[in-house]
Amino acid sequence: MPPRARSLPPTLGDVFTTARAREMGVTSRRLRATDLEHAFRGVRIAPEGDAGTDGRxxxxxxxxxxxxxxxxxxxxxxxxxxxxxxxxxxxxxxxxxxxxxxxxxxxxxxxxxxxxxxxxxxxxxxxxxxxxxxxxxxxxxxxxxxxxxxxxxxxxxxxxxxxxxxxxxxxxxxxxxxxxxxxxxxxxxxxxxxxxxxxxxxxxxxxxxxxARVRVGSASPLETDYRLAAEDAGLPEPALDVEVRDRAGRLIGISDAAYVSQRVIVEIEGDHHRTDRDQWDRDIAKYAALAAEGWEVIRLTARHVRAYPPSGPELVRAALARRS
Incomplete structure (x- = not known):
């Protein structure tokens, strides 16, 4: 088993120049150790902690x-x-x-x-x-x-x-x-x-x-893609990043897109809405509260938005027709 590399001075940080390291007493041999990344000439990067294996x-x-x-x-x-x-x-x-x-x-x-x-x-x-x-x-x-x-x-x-x-x-x-x-x-x-x-x-x-097609309010590329697909399909432009409140003025949640006059909300759901249990629970409570206030919620995933042709705009069009 190879000898364990000697610890570096904690004040050196995880990115440092070899000149500074030598000033702090780090030997040339330690600076050549394989656990340090030789990123650029005269610079070393200390080992990174466990970055995890989440592949999402x-x-x-x-x-x-x-x-x-x-x-x-x-x-x-x-x-x-x-x-x-x-x-x-x-x-x-x-x-x-x-x-x-x-x-x-x-x-x-x-x-x-x-x-x-x-x-x-x-x-x-x-x-x-x-x-x-x-x-x-x-x-x-x-x-x-x-x-x-x-x-x-x-x-x-x-x-x-x-x-x-x-x-x-x-x-x-x-x-x-x-x-x-x-x-x-x-x-x-x-x-x-x-x-x-x-x-x-x-x-x-x-x-x-x-x-000309940039807008304030799209929080993710998937939300942008929905907005562009809906625009290309001839739908009216929705309000984005909308604060929705109940009759007492309490905030129910922030919705991705809303057609306010028809009381139709569009939620663009990435995979974390499915895999994160806390997010899933929050979503259920939010959608129940929105329904109680008379909103119809259309939930779309990447498949609805990025398939060709995208089906999401037609689902929204149908909801708007029901609410007209």
Whole structure:
């Protein structure tokens, strides 16, 4: 059995430079140990705790995003002060929906403003951008292209993915009591539009076309996909992220979409609604309360929304006809 690796100083953290480690008395031999990941030259990543084996999509996406953030933090330790994360790397850092097949081990996208030179380092794809096309913010202790700039720098995603990303960025989070927290959203509609409209922006027409279909209130790509499918099917545009209250004014719940005049609610249910027992119990109580207040609830899954043709809009159309 190989000898157990000597413990590292607890104040060193899980991502550190070899120079700092040596200053704290860590030997070169310990820094070469196989339990430390040699992420980038001069940087080490300590072993990660048990990440779990949950294979559900949401859990998988969380692990992928956590991995990107971990690698980005490692690179930040040796990155030029002029550089910042951009593109898909920045989107992952913000917690945005990941495209199908996203690889968290792919090259990190690092940008600089002209006239600085883009970085050349293994595991990094360096790019150079005109300063007016990418503003920079600090997020999670890292320099990152602003949320709106990140969105506008990726016209190659295609219209649907741009709409999904735009919906994510402008969504207004709520606290555990259901109160909106607009100060915590990542971008505003105005910021997205301004970023897309910059003169000589690559893919400007594609971005503006996608922006025209971005809405505030879709909390997930599946909710965005329902909204787009319903729009394409000719249904009226629903209210999104709706607070539904009983006759006494008490909050029953936050519904994904509502056709208020017909008192029809659409709930878009990911797999966690089925597999999480607490969520399942909350859903049953919520739907009973909504029915008692005269609402009809249409529950849709990914199969109703993403099949071709999608059946969800027709189920909603029938409910609206019943309620007209």
């Amino acid at each position: 999509p949401l859990a998988t996406d969380r692990r992928k995003r956590a991995r990107v953030i971990r690698r980005a933090r490692a690179l930040t330790a040796v990155m030029s002060p002029h550089a910042f994360f951009a593109g898909e790397t920045a989107a992952a850092i913000y917690g945005a929906p990941l495209r199908h097949g996203f690889d968290p081990e792919s090259d990190l996208i690092v940008a600089v403003h002209a006239p600085h030179r883009p970085p050349r380092r293994q595991g990094v794809r360096g790019i150079k951008v005109v300063p007016s096309l990418a503003s920079i913010v600090e997020y999670l202790g890292m320099r990152v292209s602003s949320p709106a700039s990140t969105w506008a720098m990726m016209p190659e995603l295609g219209e649907r993915a741009l709409i999904q990303l735009g919906d994510f960025l402008v969504f207004v989070p709520r606290d555990d009591r259901g109160k909106p927290r607009p100060e915590h959203r990542l971008a505003t509609m105005t910021q997205l539009h301004n970023a897309a409209s910059i003169f000589r922006r690559r893919g400007r027409a594609e971005l503006l076309r996608a922006f």
